Structures are given as structure tokens and as C-alpha cells.
Amino acid sequence: MFGNANPVELELGAGDGSFIARHAAEHPERNFLAIERLLGRLRKIDRKACAQGITNLRGMRIEAGYLMERMLAPGSLSAIHVYFPDPWPKRRHWKHRLIQPAFAAHARAALADGGVMYLRTDHSGYFEQMLDVFTKAPGFEPVAAPPALLANQTDFEREFNARGIPTLVATYRKTPATGPCATAARPTGFTP
Numbered sequence: 236m237f238g239n240a241n242p243v244e245l246e247l248g249a250g251d252g253s254f255i256a257r258h259a260a261e262h263p264e265r266n267f268l269a270i271e272r273l274l275g276r277l278r279k280i281d282r283k284a285c286a287q288g289i290t291n292l293r294g295m296r297i298e299a300g301y302l303m304e305r306m307l308a309p310g311s312l313s314a315i316h317v318y319f320p321d322p323w324p325k326r327r328h329w330k331h332r333l334i335q336p337a338f339a340a341h342a343r344a345a346l347a348d349g350g351v352m353y354l355r356t357d358h359s360g361y362f363e364q365m366l367d368v369f370t371k372a373p374g375f376e377p378v379a380a381p382p383a384l385l386a387n388q389t390d391f392e393r394e395f396n397a398r399g400i401p402t403l404v405a406t407y408r409k410t411p412a413t414g415p416c417a418t419a420a421r422p423t424g425f426t427p
């Protein structure tokens with residue numbers, strides 16, 4: 236897809252691409268994939284990238300859950316960004332939230348060792364769920380997000396902050412698998 240072996244970062248629900256376009260421009264040594272369900276928003280991302288001559292960003296119109304579950308090669312991502320995902324505030328709709336235990340398992344499979352999951356939201360209830368999911372998910376440790384990354388705000392984030400609603404941030408790094416089944420621990424020529 237990118238024609239090189241640079242690390243790949245993914246943003247799910249990229250909106251108008253404010254964050255990912257800036258991030259891609261700041262990091263020409265990395266590749267970026269922006270996922271959006273809405274075609275109009277994907278077109279905005281495309282226009283931004285073309286206008287700014289950004290060549291390391293691709294967009295894809297697809298359901299984030301489907302992509303995570305079925306389309307990513309194991310260990311293929313260096314980072315996943317999920318910023319202000321739809322909060323589905325009513326309890327009977329919580330099942331539609333993107334960040335669930337199954338999501339964490341798919342994220343762990345798709346991330347390379349040391350790969351990072353970046354989360355932001357304005358919604359305290361959803362934030363609690365994010366913390367709960369990633370605290371309980373095996374193979375992640377909490378880390379601090381780099382200040383330079385946090386300074387790159389998304390479109391929704393700017394709007395929320397302007398209305399006095401703060402950004403809630405959670406960041407987790409994938410830890411290497413350990414134990415007898417860890418791939419890295421297998422000697423060359425290992426036969427199950």
C-alpha cells in the first residue's frame with residue numbers, strides 16, 4: 236500500500252483528518268492509514284492530503300470494527316489512534332461502542348511489540364470503559380502520551396475544549412508476549 240517498509244500508524248474514525256494530516260506531515264518517515272465510515276469526511280481527508288502534498292497518508296472507507304477484526308496483518312502497526320469515538324451514551328447502546336474487550340484483543344494482535352494505543356475522549360463514562368478494557372486486557376501497560384502528540388488536536392477536540400470540555404487521555408503500550416507460547420521465545424526450528 237505504501238511502497239516502503241516504514242512503520243504504519245492507524246487512525247480509526249479520523250473525522251475531517253485534522254489530526255492525521257498534521258501528524259503525517261510531521262512524520263514523513265512513517266506511514267499513516269485513516270479509516271472513516273463517512274465518505275464526505277474521507278473526501279475532506281483526501282483534499283487536505285493533496286493540498287498539502289502529503290504522500291505518506293492513505294484513507295479507507297470501512298467499518299473500524301470490521302477492519303480490526305479481519306483485515307490487519309499481525310504485528311503490522313506501530314500505533315493506533317482512536318480519538319473521540321462515538322460515545323453511545325444510552326446504556327442500551329453501549330454494545331455499539333468501539334472500545335470493548337474484543338477490540339483490545341484485535342489491537343494487541345495488530346500492534347507490533349512496543350506499539351502504542353492512543354485514546355482520547357470527552358465522555359467520562361466512555362473513558363471509564365476505555366480504562367477498564369485496557370487495564371484488564373492482557374499484554375498492555377499504561378504509558379504517558381508524548382506532549383507533542385497531545386498538542387496536535389482533532390477537530391472535535393478543538394470544539395469540545397472551546398466549550399470548556401476537557402480532553403480525557405489514555406495511552407497503552409503493547410508489551411512483548413512471554414512464556415512458552417511466545418513466538419520470540421521459540422528456538423529456531425521449533426516444532427509444535
Ligand SMILES: C[S@@+](CC[C@H](N)C(=O)[O-])C[C@H]1O[C@@H](n2cnc3c(N)ncnc32)[C@H](O)[C@@H]1O
Nearest residue numbers: 248249250271272273298299318319389390391
Ligand atoms: C465523534 S467523531 C470524531 C472524529 C475525529 N476523530 C475527531 O476527533 O475530530 C467520530 C468519527 O468516527 C466515525 N466513525 C464512527 N463509527 C465508525 C466506525 N464504526 N467505523 C469507521 N468510522 C466510524 C464517524 O463517521 C466520525 O467521523
